[in-house]
Amino acid sequence: MLTSLQANILKFHGRNFAHHLFFRFIDGQSEPAATWIKEFASTRLTTALKQLEDSKLRRSDQNFDGGPIFTLSLAATGYDFLNKNDQKPDSITFQNRMRNNSDLLLDSPDDWDKEFTGQIDLLIIVADDNNATASDEASQIISQTAPFAVLLKNQRGNVLKTEVGVGIEHFGYADGVSQPMYLADEINDQEQPRIWDDKTNLDRLLVKEDKIDTNEFYGSYLVFRKLNQNVLAFKDAEGDNREALPSTKPDTALLPRVKDSSGNDNIELPGAMIVGRFENGTPVTMRSNEFQNDLPPTANLNPHRPTNDFDYSDDIGELALKCPYHAHIRLMNPRNGDPKADPSDLRTHRITRRGMPYDDNFDNENVRIPDEHILSITDDMLKKQKGINVGLLFMCYQNDIANAFEILQGFWAQGDIAPNADLKGIDSIISQASQDSRVLPEQWGVQGKVNPVKFDHFVTMKGGEYFFTPSKNFLMNL
Ligand code: HEM
Numbered sequence: 296m297l298t299s300l301q302a303n304i305l306k307f308h309g310r311n312f313a314h315h316l317f318f319r320f321i322d323g324q325s326e327p328a329a330t331w332i333k334e335f336a337s338t339r340l341t342t343a344l345k346q347l348e349d350s351k352l353r354r355s356d357q358n359f360d361g362g363p364i365f366t367l368s369l370a371a372t373g374y375d376f377l378n379k380n381d382q383k384p385d386s387i388t389f390q391n392r393m394r395n396n397s398d399l400l401l402d403s404p405d406d407w408d409k410e411f412t413g414q415i416d417l418l419i420i421v422a423d424d425n426n427a428t429a430s431d432e433a434s435q436i437i438s439q440t441a442p443f444a445v446l447l448k449n450q451r452g453n454v455l456k457t458e459v460g461v462g463i464e465h466f467g468y469a470d471g472v473s474q475p476m477y478l479a480d481e482i483n484d485q486e487q488p489r490i491w492d493d494k495t496n497l498d499r500l501l502v503k504e505d506k507i508d509t510n511e512f513y514g515s516y517l518v519f520r521k522l523n524q525n526v527l528a529f530k531d532a533e534g535d536n537r538e539a540l541p542s543t544k545p546d547t548a549l550l551p552r553v554k555d556s557s558g559n560d561n562i563e564l565p566g567a568m569i570v571g572r573f574e575n576g577t578p579v580t581m582r583s584n585e586f587q588n589d590l591p592p593t594a595n596l597n598p599h600r601p602t603n604d605f606d607y608s609d610d611i612g613e614l615a616l617k618c619p620y621h622a623h624i625r626l627m628n629p630r631n632g633d634p635k636a637d638p639s640d641l642r643t644h645r646i647t648r649r650g651m652p653y654d655d656n657f658d659n660e661n662v663r664i665p666d667e668h669i670l671s672i673t674d675d676m677l678k679k680q681k682g683i684n685v686g687l688l689f690m691c692y693q694n695d696i697a698n699a700f701e702i703l704q705g706f707w708a709q710g711d712i713a714p715n716a717d718l719k720g721i722d723s724i725i726s727q728a729s730q731d732s733r734v735l736p737e738q739w740g741v742q743g744k745v746n747p748v749k750f751d752h753f754v755t756m757k758g759g760e761y762f763f764t765p766s767k768n769f770l771m772n773l
Contacts, residue, residue: 296511301366302341303420304500304515304692305477306350307649308364310422314433314690315450315519316758317410318417320376325445329377329773331439332367336770339365347478349485363423363432363592366725367770368517368762373416384502384763388697389516392414393761399705400725410448412757417444418519418762424464426453426666443640445564452688455664458671459599461576465524465652465685466753467677469576473603475499475627475645486604491604491630500647502694504766513764515692518646518700519766520759521653522725524686526677529753533566551746554738555583568617569723569750570733571624572676574612576601580618580632582612583739606633614745616736619770621748626707644702646691655684696761723750 302308320328324733341364349361371390374383388396394404402410419436423429437446455463463559464470475495476482482494501513530536534548550565561584567573573585607625618625620632628645631638650735656663662683664676693699708722720733728751734745 296513297344297347297512298342298513298733299768300343300501301514301764301767302343302346302364303366303649304647304764305343306346306481307471308341308346308420308422309350309472310364311424311428311454312427312429312666313420313422313452313555313651314432315448316419316421316436317415317450318419318440318444319414319442319447320373320416321442325376325378327658328440328443331443332377332770333773335365335367335436335766340367340770341365342466342767354569358453360424363421363428365432366420366764368418368420368764370414370416370418370494370760370762372414374406374763376416379773382504382518382710382769384504384514386516386696388701389761389763391761393518393520393759399500399701401705401709404758407535407756407758408448408521411760413447415760418517418760428681430519450653450688452653453653453666453669455652455672456670457575457673459706461599461601463574463652463672464687466529466570467574467674468570468572469574469601469652471648472572472576472601473624474648485603488604490604491606495538495642495645498694499643499699500692502763504769512558512768514763514765514769515694516696517649517762517764518689518691518759519690519762521757522687522689523684523755523757525753525755526685530678532750532753533569535562535566538606549750550748551558551737553735553736556739557583558738564739565735568619568622568739569748571618571622572601577622579607579620579622580600580607582616583617606630608732612742614734614736614742616742617740619720619733619735621722621733623722623724626722627703644699644707646693646699646703649690649692651688651690653686653688670725673754679706686757689759721751723748725754727756 354358371383371392374380397404421432422427433449457463461469462471476493476496477495477500485493499628502514503511504514505512522697532548532549533549537546537548550562553564553568555561555564563573564583564584567579575585579587607618611632625632629641654664659760668676691700709726709728721728721730731749735749737744737746
């Protein structure tokens with residue numbers, strides 16, 4: 296199976312730089328397209344097996360470089376163009392395309408960036424630790440595909456990491472921490488006492504394409520969304536610059552203050568209660584400040600690797616007073632923190648995130664984070680960008696888009712449907728709806744006065760599509 300499954304599905308490719316190449320096929324050119332894709336699949340495409348073997352080698356030798364990663368995904372229209380209608384993945388949601396599911400997602404496709412408003416057939420991802428190598432490989436692919444495909448967008452992305460190696464997104468929060476796990480070494484490497492187990496069945500991720508003799512071939516559905524992040528507005532509204540404000544400058548914070556467990560003001564706490572984690576990744580349901588030196592050893596928090604071993608079992612009530620029901624990570628993965636839902640059912644809606652930050656400010660040296668700094672990002676560098684042309688290339692894999700991504704985005708983040716409709720409130724990070732009923736307690740973990748929260752729309756959808764990442768076997772047989 297691993298010799299035919301593409302890389303980046305079971306495990307993040309982990310490269311620093313990536314080019315996401317979006318194409319539309321040219322009418323009448325399906326034969327040269329199929330010929331090129333077959334050749335590409337046999338010579339360049341990275342398999343899951345190669346990725347796993349390379350990551351083993353890297354663990355034993357830190358200098359080992361597995362080289363570039365290449366993946367290829369098709370939109371429903373791509374299958375039609377290649378005359379593979381009979382083998383098109385059968386999900387109606389996938390076949391409908393993202394733009395036609397906009398009633399549920401609350402998207403406005405007419406306002407998306409123009410490169411994403413038309414038909415997208417093909418997505419090729421090229422990633423490498425070296426920026427120049429990734430760019431060269433991308434350029435080669437663009438020129439080789441020109442006879443049969445129009446390049447709609449070459450979307451660059453790059454990781455952002457703090458000095459201690461924690462991956463972050465543009466608002467400055469640790470990201471990519473909590474993920475379903477499919478591989479024995481990752482599963483067995485989880486922290487103890489393992490309050491929360493990320494072990495997940497492969498059938499949440501993989502879709503069987505074919506069985507030939509004893510060989511089984513698998514692919515996976517890929518959701519892509521380009522999400523712009525208005526960093527400066529978010530930071531102002533979050534209130535974490537309140538202390539630095541000169542007395543003449545008005546406080547622009549939209550989030551109310553929240554006192555920590557000792558009754559002290561903590562300017563980082565309201566933001567943490569909106570996301571569900573502090574910027575360094577510490578889960579806010581576990582504690583009311585991000586400093587971990589007064590923790591008992593059992594808490595097992597490591598600043599270099601934010602913990603994922605927690606649940607919400609002692610944070611349940613009419614209002615969750617430590618990590619609110621409307622916190623982004625609690626909505627996206629309620630764990631066992633929804634008193635009205637069956638935790639095993641909630642687990643069926645998990646997605647495997649493979650996103651990457653982007654920074655489109657190529658021509659603006661005053662704003663752009665230079666490549667040499669992407670592995671040692673500070674808060675000041677993020678704020679300097681002001682949130683113009685930066686954000687997240689959100690990507691996730693799953694075995695069923697309707698039952699995974701669309702439940703999370705369409706219902707849990709911005710709808711009124713379970714889990715826990717009467718308690719939760721919309722997601723302050725990704726909801727495209729508005730709502731005024733959310734509150735934060737005046738003190739973390741303490742019942743009493745609550746204050747209203749009106750904090751949303753710092754993320755804007757720029758465009759996206761639903762893809763399927765087929766097996767190498769499928770591509771070689773075009
Ligand atoms: C710009 C947009 C977004 C930002 C800034 C953002 C930020 C974050 C952060 C900081 C975390 C916590 C760290 C972690 O556990 O990895 C997180 C977790 C998560 N996010 Fe997002 N996110 C965004 C978009 C989305 C979207 C569109 C979805 C799905 C519809 C999503 C689903 C999740 C999930 C499933 C988790 C893990 C929750 C858990 O298992 O505890 N995110 N996100």
